[in-house]
Amino acid sequence: MHIKTIILEGFKSYCQRTEISGFDPQFNAITGLNGSGKSNILDSICFLLGITNLSHVRAASLQDLVYKSGQAGIKKATVSITFDNKDKKSSPLGYESYPELTITRQIVIGGKNKYLINGITAKNETVHKLFHSIKLNVNNPHFLIMQGRITKVLNMKPPEILSLLEEAAGTKLYENRKQETMKTIQKKDLKLREIDSVIKQELTPTIDRLREERASYRRYETVTRELEYLTKFLVAYDYIRIKETISQKSDSVQSMVQELNGYKTKLEDLESKKKDVGVEIEELETEKNLKEDQELQELETRNSENQKNEAVAKNRCKRADDNLKTIIKEVKEQTRQLENSKKALAEKVQELNSISGAEYQDMLSKAEKAQNDFEEAEKNLQAVNAGMLRAADGHAASLNEQLRLAEGDRSTADTHYRQLGMKIEHLTKEVKTKRQDCEKSGAFNKGQSDDEVRHDKLKLEVNKLNELIDKIRTKQQQFGENMTCRRKIEMLHQEINSSNRDLMNLQFEYRDPRPGFDRRKVYGPVAKLVQVKDMQFAQALQTAAGAKLYNIVVDSDDTSTLLLNHGALERRVTMLPLNRIRGNPVPQNVLAKAQQLVGRDKVFSALDLIEFDRVLTPAMEFAFGGCLVCTDLDTAKRVAFAPGIEKRTVTLEGDVFDPAGTLSGGSRAQNAVPLLVKVAKLHQLETELQGLRKEHATYENRMTETMKLEKELRIENGKLQEAKHNLNELEFRLRETDKHRLRIDLEAMEAELQQLKGQLTQAKEKCKEAEEKVEQVRHRVNNAAEEQDKERKLAQRQLEQARKAMQETQLQLQNKDFARDRLNIDIQAIENEVTTISNALKQMTDAEDAAEKSIADERKELEKVLALLKESSKELEQHHAFLKELTKKIQLKRNEMESLKSKISATGTAIEKLSHEIDVAARAREDNEALLRKQLKSNPWIIEEEQEFGQPDGPYCFEKNNPSEIRTRHLVLSEEKQKLNKLVNVRAINSLTIAEDQYNDLLNKRKIVMKNKNDLQAYIDELDSKRLEILEKAYSRVNEEFDLMFNTLLPNSSARLRPPEGKSMHDGLEFKVALGGVPKDSLNELSGGQRSLVALSLILALLQFQPAPLYILDEVDAALDLSHTQNIGMLIKNHFKKSQFIVVSLKDGMFNNANVLFKTKFVDGVSTVNRHAAIKC
Template sequence: MHIREIVLEGFKSYATRTTVGPFDEHFNAITGLNGSGKSNILDSICFVMGITSLSQVRAQALSDFIYKQGTAGVTRASVSIMFDNRNKEQAPDGYKMFDELTVTRIVESNKSKYLLNGKNATQSAIHDLFKSVSLNVNNPRFLILQGQVTKVSKSKPQEILGLIEEAAGTRMYDQKKAEALKTIAKKDDKLKEIRTTIDTDITPTINKLQQDEQNYKMYTELKKRYKLVNDQLIAYEYWQLITSVKQTETDVENMELQTNQCQKRNGLITDEIQQIHSEVKIIEKERNENVGNEVSELQTVYDKQLIELRNLTNDNDRVSKQLTQYKQQLTDSEQQHKQLTNSIEQLEKDIDSSREELGELDKKVLTDTEHVKQLQRRHEAVSTGTAVVGSSSQAVSGPNDDSRLTNKEKLDKYKEQRGEVSTKIKQLQQRIDHSSGELKKLRTEQKSLTSKQGSYSTMHTEFDKKKSTLNQCEKDLAKLQFDVERLKQYRTDVRNDDENMARDQNRLQQMKRQNHQLDFQYTNPTPNFDRTKHVHGLVATLFNINDKKYAQALELAAGGKLFNVVVDTDETSKLLFKYGDLKKRITFAPLNRISSNLIPKNKIESARRELGDSNAIFLAKDLVKYDHSKYETLMNYVFGSTIICSTSAIAQRVAFDEKLGLNAMAITLDGDIYNPAGILSGGDRSGANRGPTLLEIVAEMNQLEEHIRQYNTNNRQELTKLERDYVQYQNLQQQIDSLTNEMQLLELKLAQNDEHRLQTEITTLEQQELNNKQDLDTQRNEEKILNEKINDLEKLFKNEGEAKKKELAEIEQLMKKAEKQVDLSRKYSRDMQTHIKDLEMQLDTQRTELDTLTSDMNTLRSTIETCTQSLNDGIETLSNKQIEVDELLANLQTKRSRLTEYNNRIHSLHQKEQQLIKERREIELQLEKNKHSIVDLQNIVKESARRRQLIIDKHGRWIEEEKEKFGIPGGQYDFASMNITKMQKDAKDDKEKVTKMSKHVDERAMTLLEQKRAMYKQLLTKQKKVLKDKANIERVVAEWDKKKQEALRIAWHRVNKSFGEIFSTLLHNANAKLTSLNGHYDTERAPKDLVLTGLEIKVQFGSLWKETLDELSGGQRSLAGLSLVLALLQYSPAPLYILDEVDAALDMSHTQNIGLVIRKSFRNAQFIIVSLKDGMFSNANVLFTTKFVNGISTVSRAENVPNKKNKDK
């Protein structure tokens, strides 16, 4: 079967009907300039064969096959291929009866249609037709495209082996092997299932059924025992019913007699009650005539007097409180008077003290001035020579420091000090000698005691250990640096934090309830749904505003987007819509889908410069804080296209002024909106009654949540650390206290020890000796320093002239210091004078206050006397009124006593009446009770008769036969000798056991046991069969592997032979072969049991075999790859081969050789080759040339007559 003719109409660049053909049955070539439509002919062949991967034919959709995608008036694409089917050996299965086959494919309106010999056909039918002749367009071995040869030359050994397997058809073996391995896995699963069934079902069931068999036998025995006891209890019940009926009839007769007696007593009680009513009326009439009106009149007078008494009492209390307040004010004034007096006395003392100090300062000024004058006179005397340089008679006395002394005075002073130091040195040396002698005596005595007593060293060692431990504990305690007050403070702080946190949590919950629209409620749409990852919350909760003044404008800018729910992807929103159980309408904002129209920053900066104010406008997005890594796109979407303006005039320009270049939505701080579309909205939104905006509420809620998080972190962590340190502190403190107490006890014991006493004395003397030696060294150093100073001064006096200059300089220095001291003393004097004036002013002020306070105190005393007199008068009036009230109360109580007597008599009669009424009620109750009891007893008789009848109906046969034996002593039904209670309990227990066992006992256990045993044998048989089948499958797989290797070796041998021949034809004096990856064998030397894991291409030039293809040029590698491809095609031939510019990388000689190879090696196949090189299509029998004319491809045909003749020959 080969192509005879192709007809294209509207296909890609072939706008009009174009016929390509007739094709030569062997070798055809297509050439033409790039873009002229030559590859479109090859695409048309694949198109008709039903290729499914459109990208391989350079298309994305079916419309791409139509000329200019249907935009040039051509609305459909059609390709028809006529096949010559006269060679029946190559004819497809099922179509050998046709000498000619025409396959057509039409694309129109994105729909595809196939025709086979003019009749409609399915795509699968077309695929099957071409597959039957090895033309599978979706795995096209017959189609060799540009670049495929290079790919083969660069293939890995495993990929080359895969090409051999595909050519040999062993891929079918691999498929069958995979299916066999799946079957083996199923067999293994079946074996596991059988073993599991035996282990978990059959064996436990058999064991259970055996146990059920035993239980069934126990159940039968228990039922028999229960029936025997139950029959005896039924007989007892029947006998009890007969006995109880007789007793019930007697009780009914007694009850009727009691009823008659109660009715008679009830009539007598009624008569007595009527008699009591008559007596009560008589007593009430007598009471009203004698005392009734008098008591009410006296009660009215008494109430009025009592009110007056209360008013007088309240007045006296008020005056008493005022008096107390005045007295308290007087006490406070007296206290203040005392404090002012003390303050005045203290000020007077301070003034006197300051004046004395001022006098001392004035004296100091005079003394310092005199000292300056003395220095001036001394300086003048030394300068004129009237005074001896260094003479002590001319020395000026001043302060004790050496800075005011002359050199002569210094020399005298140093010599005097040296004498004192020498005396101290002698005294210290005597003390050291005396202590050394004492130490020798004490140490001698200590040695004698040490030999007699040994406990001291032990106690001393223990004392030293405890002291060392105590020092270590004190160091640890100091290192701990624990502050108890700090712990108390942190405990208080944490309690305060807990209270504040509870308050903030309550506030937060209240705000959430009040603003429920901010709460997004949903259920997890899938198990293990990660809420924090997929759902971020409402837009309003994902940012904070920088300043509250922008809250209203930002809320208007965001609008309804504030309530959008932000999710990570649109898939999450779909899940929530479908399975989230949403309670209200929700708009989702998926982060992977939202987009925005962000205003560029350079436009905003330019507008600011135009407006001349950097704070006039802001991009809304720049006024909020958010997580830039997560929500940058979201904030651009919500706020990126809105401008917030400071005034309405600026907002108007932002929205409408073309010069600013913004033309964006503008919102003022007051909430006025300017839309570039010409819509304005706004009004007064800043009234006093306006509550907080939604964003202000969200900001407050975020702040509360942040506070709650801080409460749980800051102080609580520090408190936890302090609590741990406190435990350590307590342990250390306890150790220190314990060690201190123990050391004190040891010190007491040591103090009572003679050896310790000696040691203490020795230690004291050693310390004294050490101190004396240190003092001695100090004094000797001091003596040395004084000697050096004396020697320096004596050397100084040897040169008188030099001494005079030095003394003058020294006096001048002293004069400067003295003058400074005079100035300082005068300053102190002036400051003291100012201080005294301030104290005198305070004294005057406080004396004035004291006079005012004294006047106020006199006024208070006068007021207190007046209030006291008024209170005394009120008390006297109150006393007189109290006497009147008491007399009225006595008279009222007398009248009330008489009234009480009448009332008591009436009350006594009422009590008697109540008792009679109570008795009558009890009698009536008893009558009613008797009536019901008689009915109940009669019902009991009826019920007993009914129950007897039921027993007879249920057990009538044996009851009628045995009832004469019931209750007879010594018989089967001797109820007197039976323990009925125990029998009832046993019967109850047996019944429960029977009932319980009846639920679990399987009466079919015997039958089921045999069935399970049979099933067990059947499963063992199945298990043996499955094992046998598995072994057979494994044997077959091993045979398939062996056959596959044999087929591969045959294919390897044949392809290898063709590979070498074709390569030597394409490249003279060269050879090529395929060697195995494991062992590098060729087909001649390979062992029979070799399992191929990969094949490598080896190339020979002359007598030298190249190790790798990297040593070859690009053209040589392409020839090797093409040779292998042609060898594979020759091993498994198809009726048609298509080559698309496979010679692009080859030179002309190699291209011509390819044509020769095709002519020589593929005599029974049709080749259609696209090439641009003459060497290729010069060997073709028919040459098609494509041209692109006026936007449409055309095709011309030419026959290569010489080649045609050569072929015929």
């Protein structure tokens, strides 16, 4: 590969695009005046090859390579070189197929540096590899010989000259690799020492300790192995069962498919028969239609009209019936509503009567009596003040008047007594006569009639039902307490919500900081965790704790951290962790001293005034511990500043004395309720609510019983009404018989006789009382003055009692009147409703009568239509007589068709059913196959051991090993393994395994390191051997070429490289020169030109040893005369025919031997290049 063309644009002195073409494949020379740009061409080649040491191209930075460093408006430099690549032997790797390679490098000031290969952008590394593959490494440039290289070679010492030979031979690379390998060996030695240290100091003691713990693990391993075997056995058993199920399902599907095919064949035969029968039916119907005439059509038309009329008439009848039913239904509904309203009215009336009944009348009587008593007491007092006295009947009168009245009452009582005696005597005679009549009629016979027996039973039944209903209603009244309880719960809820609003600052809401968080760890704010023993200390305790009442008590600092970081708190709070918080309670001796100073009933410890859970003691001591509560201001001041006490004190009103000298308080609202009082009220409400909820739950549980009682009450009421109805009918029937009337009359007369006798006894008592009253009045007449004063005091006392009684009864009566007014309003509304429903019911009754009349008319019309239809039907039947046989045949065929359809339907159903069963079986098989695949995926060992499943005497013999027993054994071993897990140090065993693995691994690594070390040492020995071999070959070859080159440049001379005296070649080399057969001891004996020829000859000899495709020489002949320069040109031309030389020289002797000469000029600040043909001598 050699250069064909170089294109420069913006590079150094070549500002314009300059194309240098026509390069010779062997020898090219460049000449020109100094500063004309000839060396810039060589710099462009080095630039393209990717040189990194810019000093070789006389630049400090890449910007210096741009024309005038970019100051002239040109901002980029481009170098493009075209290489001839036809010689495939010297082609770069990977580019053998390209006849030419055009490589371009471009730099932009402040921009990118890019390469192009054949117009395609390429990476720097790609281009460098391309040139390295053809021995053009510009950063280690054996092919580049610059000015000063000869002088440098001449000044080299023997080891440096040897280094040149090594570089030419390539053994320098061996030496570099040897050094790297030695470093690697040192690292391996260090690694071996580390491994030995770890084994000796760490692993060996650990393994010895862990091996001692292995004995307790033996049972665990045994159980584990057996458990693994049992697990595999059960998996194998399940696997075999699944496979058997799949096989059974497959056989079942195959059998059902065969059966399905048989059904499908049968269905095809039935369809064929159906088609044939259909054809026969069509033929018969065609024949029938041909025989039907116009008269038949007329008859059918008339009959059809009659049928339509019948349908219309029936429809009208049906509508009339439906209308009647609707009306009847509405009547029933209205009747039901009317009954309900009447029932409600009766209940309200009954309630009104109960209020307005005997109790109300009694209350009214009491109120009237109280009013009368009050009026009588006033009159009595007035009469007594007027000199009159109160008689026994309560009226005021003079004593003489009272005596006259008392004597009159006695006379009246005597008269009434005598009259009663006469009535009893007369009634006794009548009873005797009536009894005789009853005996004559047989009314007293022992045998009772059926009606009488039934009457007694019904009467007894009515009494029992009344008693039962009273009991049920009593229970219902007890259950009615549930509503009262519910209302109390609602009221308590409202009060609790109101209290919670007042205590909003005590609400602590948070989110669980992690799943499963135990909320019992959070106790809540301090204020809600204390109970004040006596509420008179509430304000003092609130002042003592202050803001600490709002602090949140938790069990530990971990809980508080969780809540603060992850609890999503809505406001800033202070946490009191019980495991961290500490209080400063008042010592008992200080408290005793304070109580001794002011008295035990005037100073208290704040902690003694509250109750709390003992678990919360640290938090309570923190909040209340350092404070004393005093009953008044003076006491608090004395205690706070007393020597030996000096504690913070708080009064009941909340005033604070601090030993530090501060006093606070006095700015509190007078009506403000202390926070702890509100909290106590909330606790009380919640406790009461909890009790009511329990009570309500009890009532709710008994609601079912209440519903049963209501149902039972309805049933018993129905029975009672029926029994009363039957009893009334029976009594009415019995009253119609003579015997019964006689007995009833006798019983009534006997009852009246007994009543008169009772009245006679009362009359006798009244006569006695009247006589005593006369005596009392006579006594009072005799003691008039004393009685007057006594009566006056009694009248005043009775007036006050009457006034108080009148006020109480009037208040009770007003309440009753209010209830009666409310019931009257309800009754009036229900009566209006009853009236409305009654009117509507009357209208509906009229509508019902009209509907019944409409039905009768429609039915008459229907009868007429039916008569016409009957007549037309009869004529039509006569006409159809002759078609009967034909119709019969058609019907037979149709029956056959229906039979075929039925069979086809049954066959189709069987096919669908069988298809569904096949699908179900197939899905079941697929499910089992999926389960089988899952088993195989979860247990890959099944594939290897499947052939042993179920084999006799094998590990998976299911006959000898009962799977159910295996499962039981598996469960037992699993439990045993869980127990052993808790006892055995499994981690230590695992650690032993890990330690042994680490130990073995380190041993293996040590062996590997030792092997690598030995391999590296062997590799070094091999490299040394190859290096010596190659170096000796290079030494021999370079010496030959060196002597030849020097003899060519300086005829009749010789030059060799020899080791220094007393040393070997590996210690260094030095020049040995002979001129005209005379050896020279050193180069100092030679002239400057001759020394330059020696150095140049060595350089060219080294180049000849491993030739590159391109060599660049920059004025290497500067120190030589013309004859020697010409010899160099001839040498290059004759000895380097396979490489391309580009030589910069100012001497004709050099470039006259070149095949192509390029001359540079510097015109108007820009370099130009001209090509010239070879100069022939």
